[in-house]
Amino acid sequence: MNSLVQPPAAATAAGAASRGATGQPTQQYLLFTLGDETFALDIRPVREIIQFSALTVVPLMPDFVRGVINLRGAVVPVIDLQSRFGRRRAEMGKKTSIIIFDVGPPSDRVEMGVLVDAVSKVVDLGAADIEPPPQFGATIAREFIHGLGKVESEFIVILEPERTLNIDDMVALTERHHVH
Amino acid sequence: MSQASDADQDFIAAAMPAFISEAGEQTEAIESLLLELEEQPDNRELLDSLFRCAHTVKGSAGIFGLNKVVEFTHHVETLLDKCRDGVLALTPQLSTLLLRCNDQIKFLVQIANDEGADGTSQKSERAELVAQLRLYTEGSKAEVSGTTVAAPATEQAQDKGPTLWRIKAQFGAETFRNGMDPLSIAKYLQGMGKVESMVCGFDQVPALIDLDPETCYLGFEMALESDASRDDVQGAFSFVEDDCALEITAQESTQQRLVRQIDEMPATPRLGDMLVSVGAVSHDKLDELLSEQAQAAPDAAQAKPRIGDLLETKAGVPPKVVEAALNKQQKTREASGEENRYIRVQADRLDAVINLLGELVIAGAGANLLAREARNVALVEANLHINALIEEIRNGTLALRMVPVGETFSRFRRVVRDTAAQLGKEVNFEIVGGEAELDKSMVEKIADPLMHLVRNSLDHGLEPPQERLAAGKPAAGKLVLSARHETGAILIRIEDDGRGINRDRVLQRAWDKGLIEQGVVPSDDVIHMMIFEPGFSTAEQVTNLSGRGVGMDVVKRNIEALRGNLKLDSRPGQGLRVDIRLPLTLAIIDGFMVGVGKSKFVLPLGAVVEVIEAGGQHVRVDAQGRHVVELRGTVLPVVRLRSLYDVESALPDRTSVVVVQAPKGKYGIEVEVLHGQQQTVIKPLGRLFKNVRGISGSSILGSGEVALILDVGSLCDLATVSPQGQASPSDAG
Numbered sequence: 045m046n047s048l049v050q051p052p053a054a055a056t057a058a059g060a061a062s063r064g065a066t067g068q069p070t071q072q073y074l075l076f077t078l079g080d081e082t083f084a085l086d087i088r089p090v091r092e093i094i095q096f097s098a099l100t101v102v103p104l105m106p107d108f109v110r111g112v113i114n115l116r117g118a119v120v121p122v123i124d125l126q127s128r129f130g131r132r133r134a135e136m137g138k139k140t141s142i143i144i145f146d147v148g149p150p151s152d153r154v155e156m157g158v159l160v161d162a163v164s165k166v167v168d169l170g171a172a173d174i175e176p177p178p179q180f181g182a183t184i185a186r187e188f189i190h191g192l193g194k195v196e197s198e199f200i201v202i203l204e205p206e207r208t209l210n211i212d213d214m215v216a217l218t219e220r221h222h223v224h
Numbered sequence: 225m226s227q228a229s230d231a232d233q234d235f236i237a238a239a240m241p242a243f244i245s246e247a248g249e250q251t252e253a254i255e256s257l258l259l260e261l262e263e264q265p266d267n268r269e270l271l272d273s274l275f276r277c278a279h280t281v282k283g284s285a286g287i288f289g290l291n292k293v294v295e296f297t298h299h300v301e302t303l304l305d306k307c308r309d310g311v312l313a314l315t316p317q318l319s320t321l322l323l324r325c326n327d328q329i330k331f332l333v334q335i336a337n338d339e340g341a342d343g344t345s346q347k348s349e350r351a352e353l354v355a356q357l358r359l360y361t362e363g364s365k366a367e368v369s370g371t372t373v374a375a376p377a378t379e380q381a382q383d384k385g386p387t388l389w390r391i392k393a394q395f396g397a398e399t400f401r402n403g404m405d406p407l408s409i410a411k412y413l414q415g416m417g418k419v420e421s422m423v424c425g426f427d428q429v430p431a432l433i434d435l436d437p438e439t440c441y442l443g444f445e446m447a448l449e450s451d452a453s454r455d456d457v458q459g460a461f462s463f464v465e466d467d468c469a470l471e472i473t474a475q476e477s478t479q480q481r482l483v484r485q486i487d488e489m490p491a492t493p494r495l496g497d498m499l500v501s502v503g504a505v506s507h508d509k510l511d512e513l514l515s516e517q518a519q520a521a522p523d524a525a526q527a528k529p530r531i532g533d534l535l536e537t538k539a540g541v542p543p544k545v546v547e548a549a550l551n552k553q554q555k556t557r558e559a560s561g562e563e564n565r566y567i568r569v570q571a572d573r574l575d576a577v578i579n580l581l582g583e584l585v586i587a588g589a590g591a592n593l594l595a596r597e598a599r600n601v602a603l604v605e606a607n608l609h610i611n612a613l614i615e616e617i618r619n620g621t622l623a624l625r626m627v628p629v630g631e632t633f634s635r636f637r638r639v640v641r642d643t644a645a646q647l648g649k650e651v652n653f654e655i656v657g658g659e660a661e662l663d664k665s666m667v668e669k670i671a672d673p674l675m676h677l678v679r680n681s682l683d684h685g686l687e688p689p690q691e692r693l694a695a696g697k698p699a700a701g702k703l704v705l706s707a708r709h710e711t712g713a714i715l716i717r718i719e720d721d722g723r724g725i726n727r728d729r730v731l732q733r734a735w736d737k738g739l740i741e742q743g744v745v746p747s748d749d750v751i752h753m754m755i756f757e758p759g760f761s762t763a764e765q766v767t768n769l770s771g772r773g774v775g776m777d778v779v780k781r782n783i784e785a786l787r788g789n790l791k792l793d794s795r796p797g798q799g800l801r802v803d804i805r806l807p808l809t810l811a812i813i814d815g816f817m818v819g820v821g822k823s824k825f826v827l828p829l830g831a832v833v834e835v836i837e838a839g840g841q842h843v844r845v846d847a848q849g850r851h852v853v854e855l856r857g858t859v860l861p862v863v864r865l866r867s868l869y870d871v872e873s874a875l876p877d878r879t880s881v882v883v884v885q886a887p888k889g890k891y892g893i894e895v896e897v898l899h900g901q902q903q904t905v906i907k908p909l910g911r912l913f914k915n916v917r918g919i920s921g922s923s924i925l926g927s928g929e930v931a932l933i934l935d936v937g938s939l940c941d942l943a944t945v946s947p948q949g950q951a952s953p954s955d956a957g
Contacts, residue, residue, distance in 0.1 A: 117579030
């Protein structure tokens with residue numbers, strides 16, 4: 045209905061690891077912006093991307109939990125990555141989108157929406173294009189960073205999905221939020 | 225009496241497929257657990273699960289009177305118990321043996337409907353397996369005897385021709401002095417049918433010198449062929465019953481044997497085949513009659529003589545036998561028709577349809593809006609009609625998942641009856657509120673825990689009749705199983721008037737088992753809940769039904785897995801009440817929708833007591849900084865949803881207070897808009913929100929919006945405790 049970008053057919057688990065021009069195996073990453081910074085995430089767990097319309101706030105939850113949306117009859121939580129990284133909450137803009145991910149172990153997969161300011165494009169990156177996370181100078185905590193990807197002579201932070209979208213971490217945070 | 229047992233038979237026939245599929249699952253589980261245990265033989269948890277599976281199979285087979293399954297599985301269970309106690313190690317040889325046993329259990333379950341399919345090779349294999357099992361378990365006393373469940377002797381003398389009753393009576397010494405006469409009873413019996421033989425029993429008669437003419441020394445033995453039921457025959461002795469040794473046994477007549485064999489036969493569609501296989505008519509004779517039948521009607525227009533009639537007239541088959549065969553034929557045809565009335569549907573497919581319908585509702589609302597904007601009256605009407613239909617389909621589809629909990633409850637009637645009989649207890653079992661509906665998946669998961677609790681009440685709660693009488697209670701105990709919807713949850717209650725929980729014994733046991741540190745005495749509630757701890761069992765003897773210390777811990781775990789909770793209310797000497805409160809996942813509740821700012825919330829309608837149109841005036845702040853409202857002289861605490869929710873819109877002039885009833889008492893919820901009553905489909909909020917207070921779930925509204933369902937129980941804590949969260953910045957102005 046309001047899907048902006050359906051992940052390309054090649055983005056399925058098998059097809060994602062295609063071969064780049066140089067012949068080395070590559071991986072597809074989804075680029076999006078938070079504030080004025082661009083981040084990348086492995087595209088494989090991405091289910092779909094929808095335009096932000098309205099969400100229902102759940103009271104007494106930490107800031108990074110923005111609320112819930114109705115995704116074709118399922119109630120899906122929406123996370124504010126900006127806030128999760130310890131920054132200010134994202135402002136709603138014209139291009140604000142929600143990326144729907146499949147998170148959690150295969151036995152207990154759940155859908156989770158991530159609020160981003162804009163979704164820009166999908167890029168192919170080979171292992172040679174990715175550098176390890178910097179020791180210092182990063183704008184977000186190092187645990188969230190998988191590496192730095194070189195896209196058109198620019199370095200982009202590739203997020204570590206295991207940490208960034210870890211539902212157990214988030215549950216623990218909400219527990220702590222409720223204690224005080 | 226006979227009506228009740230007929231009802232039981234019907235119930236068993238109806239529930240049998242469910243048992244077979246359930247037991248099939250259990251045997252699958254046993255197999256995979258055994259295989260897993262081969263990898264990790266010391267895994268206690270796997271061993272426990274294995275034991276529970278076997279226990280479950282045995283238990284449910286017992287309900288259906290499948291004695292072969294019960295008997296055989298009992299041996300397996302005994303062995304597994306030894307393994308659990310660490311007496312035996314689960315060696316690969318033992319595991320192989322158990323796998324073979326499991327195959328036999330599987331086989332026995334499969335043929336549960338059809339005893340005749342049990343071949344001699346299977347029987348001898350089972351005997352061999354049992355012998356091997358006992359080799360392993362023989363370390364302790366063989367407790368095999370006394371475990372077989374005596375099958376309730378059911379005789380259905382009716383409709384099967386006369387029964388040959390063998391009656392043996394020895395009359396009490398006081399019979400004459402009580403004004404009774406054995407001869408009149410014999411004469412009365414004579415009137416009921418044909419007396420085949422009668423012998424007077426005078427072996428009690430003393431020498432003439434010792435004989436007291438007023439004392440009765442006599443008895444008689446009689447063979448009576450009669451249509452009368454056992455009760456009727458016994459009724460003849462009703463005046464002397466108290467001091468008369470009476471034995472009544474039924475002996476089958478040839479005709480009855482044939483009828484019974486036909487009933488027990490696997491379904492065969494052809495009448496002649498049935499009669500041949502029980503030996504009522506020879507094969508040659510049947511062929512002869514069949515060709516005669518064909519000859520009698522050379523062209524189809526002419527009515528053929530019926531084979532049943534021919535068998536009666538020409539082959540001398542008794543009419544009753546032919547009738548039984550015809551009935552059987554009819555039943556077989558009906559049964560195959562009935563299978564088509566139910567369709568097994570995968571639950572997730574149903575869910576997918578429900579979700580799609582939700583989308584359809586939203587799309588329909590959109591189309592409706594466009595039609596209104598276009599001001600096309602005909603189009604608006606057409607849309608309204610479509611929307612009404614969509615709503616109906618949606619409700620119908622949702623209702624597919626809901627089943628009355630009573631179906632599960634009535635399963636227990638049989639359990640209660642048989643268990644009580646086995647334990648020598650009397651019980652009046654009552655079911656209340658069976659029509660309360662619950663999601664199918666919940667009903668399935670709640671059945672086992674309930675079964676355990678019911679058995680527990682019977683086994684440990686209710687006292688034997690003498691003990692009850694001594695305690696000044698009626699001899700028959702009372703056991704009530706009830707269900708009702710209560711503020712967005714379902715409350716299932718098992719209540720008995722037995723002895724309650726023996727607090728001291730439970731405490732002692734908990735000390736012995738190391739569940740509570742020796743000498744520490746916690747509160748009574750904590751002690752009572754000890755019965756739900758793993759490995760806890762106060763049963764002094766191992767019974768066929770309960771008392772092995774599995775069950776109660778599983779009960780608690782299963783209920784918690786359903787996000788429910790258990791509460792015990794024990795009154796020593798007066799009874800025990802177990803309350804199980806379960807959320808109605810995916811259940812539809814009657815909701816009351818309210819609004820704050822742009823947000824909408826749903827309250828369970830059942831919890832709403834009244835609404836005060838306060839106009840924003842009545843809510844004030846008391847000395848402790850809590851919001852309160854005065855209602856007819858009492859002061860109620862108030863939860864301000866707008867401050868709790870941090871709503872950014874301007875404060876409206878008018879607010880209303882919805883007074884709700886929580887378990888801890890009444891309180892108010894201040895809201896801005898009253899949207900009114902509507903049916904609400906509960907959607908769980910998921911793991912991320914499991915700690916959230918004041919919210920029990922969510923619901924998707926017709927517009928596609930998500931509304932939160934308030935949990936009046938935990939919201940109440942926010943009202944009375946007054947957390948800092950209430951005094952949010954937006955509230956300052």
